[in-house]
Amino acid sequence: MTTQRRATGSSPGHLDPGAGLAEKVVLLPDGRRLRTITAGEGDGPLVVFEAGMSAPAASWVHTQREIGAHHRTVSYDRAGYGGSDPDPQDRTLERIVDDLTALLDGLGEEQPVVLVGHSWGGPIIRLFGERHPQRVAGLVFVDATLAEIMSDGDGRVLAWSFRAVALLARLGRRNLIRKLTLPHLSPSISASDVDILVRDYANARAMRAGCQEAAQVAPALRTMRRLQAAGTPDVPTVCLQAGRIDRGRAKAKGRLLFNRVATELMAAAPDGRVVVVEGAGHLIPQEDPAAVREAVLEVVAAAGARR
Numbered sequence: 001m002t003t004q005r006r007a008t009g010s011s012p013g014h015l016d017p018g019a020g021l022a023e024k025v026v027l028l029p030d031g032r033r034l035r036t037i038t039a040g041e042g043d044g045p046l047v048v049f050e051a052g053m054s055a056p057a058a059s060w061v062h063t064q065r066e067i068g069a070h071h072r073t074v075s076y077d078r079a080g081y082g083g084s085d086p087d088p089q090d091r092t093l094e095r096i097v098d099d100l101t102a103l104l105d106g107l108g109e110e111q112p113v114v115l116v117g118h119s120w121g122g123p124i125i126r127l128f129g130e131r132h133p134q135r136v137a138g139l140v141f142v143d144a145t146l147a148e149i150m151s152d153g154d155g156r157v158l159a160w161s162f163r164a165v166a167l168l169a170r171l172g173r174r175n176l177i178r179k180l181t182l183p184h185l186s187p188s189i190s191a192s193d194v195d196i197l198v199r200d201y202a203n204a205r206a207m208r209a210g211c212q213e214a215a216q217v218a219p220a221l222r223t224m225r226r227l228q229a230a231g232t233p234d235v236p237t238v239c240l241q242a243g244r245i246d247r248g249r250a251k252a253k254g255r256l257l258f259n260r261v262a263t264e265l266m267a268a269a270p271d272g273r274v275v276v277v278e279g280a281g282h283l284i285p286q287e288d289p290a291a292v293r294e295a296v297l298e299v300v301a302a303a304g305a306r307r
Contacts, residue, residue: 017057022037028102114299123220240274
């Protein structure tokens with residue numbers, strides 16, 4: 001079921017989602033509330049945006065508006081981010097997919113959807129696809145996290161970085177956070193959209209949620225390997241990979257491995273292909289949103305042609 005937003009001590013009140021976007025709240029079976037952002041209308045498949053670790057729904061604000069001009073869309077704050085209630089349980093991949101499934105049920109969405117997952121959103125939509133292949137019309141992986149580029153210790157490193165951002169946020173250093181974490185923003189993203197992204201990202205609350213998810217990286221690796229070995233559903237699939245290789249031998253080696261494994265996975269997918277976004281780093285949605293837009297529109301069109 002959906003409800004109107006009301007302010008409580010557990011989550012913020014109304015947060016302006018941005019021009020042309022609407023805010024709704026979905027009540028989960030256990031009573032927690034997830035804040036969703038919707039845009040667009042029509043009969044085609046719903047486009048569902050899944051953000052990366054430590055990232056709120058606002059990380060999609062620009063792209064969602066563009067896709068919403070053509071199709072129905074929804075993004076959402078996972079538990080603890082933005083306007084969504086925190087979760088007292090471990091934020092495992094399985095738990096996150098439980099929430100995503102309940103969210104779609106709460107929206108009354110029964111038809112197959114197109115899933116778009118950036119970074120940690122990649123394993124999330126992979127697991128959803130394994131559990132509910134009949135509910136997936138298409139997939140867009142955006143520099144999606146792969147088991148080969150993660151280690152048991154990465155969760156600790158990520159948690160440390162999130163705590164550092166939280167400290168800067170408490171000190172009122174949002175502009176510094178923006179410069180450090182979003183150094184290559186596309187000029188096509190408006191200043192107002194950037195403000196919304198920074199508002200929902202550069203705060204201690206979002207970083208606490210990120211730490212909860214980071215604590216589950218090591219346990220998730222086995223699941224990620226299994227999901228990758230099993231492959232994706234037989235649906236139109238595009239995998240966007242960053243093309244920029246940042247300085248440093250380790251970073252260069254890691255990027256080459258990342259892109260090679262992604263290419264191998266898409267070669268094994270029934271209807272998948274890789275697009276390397278030259279000049280963009282890991283934050284493709286913020287650095288080259290046009291590439292994400294074109295990939296999503298391509299997959300939605302291909303999914304529609306199959307109906």
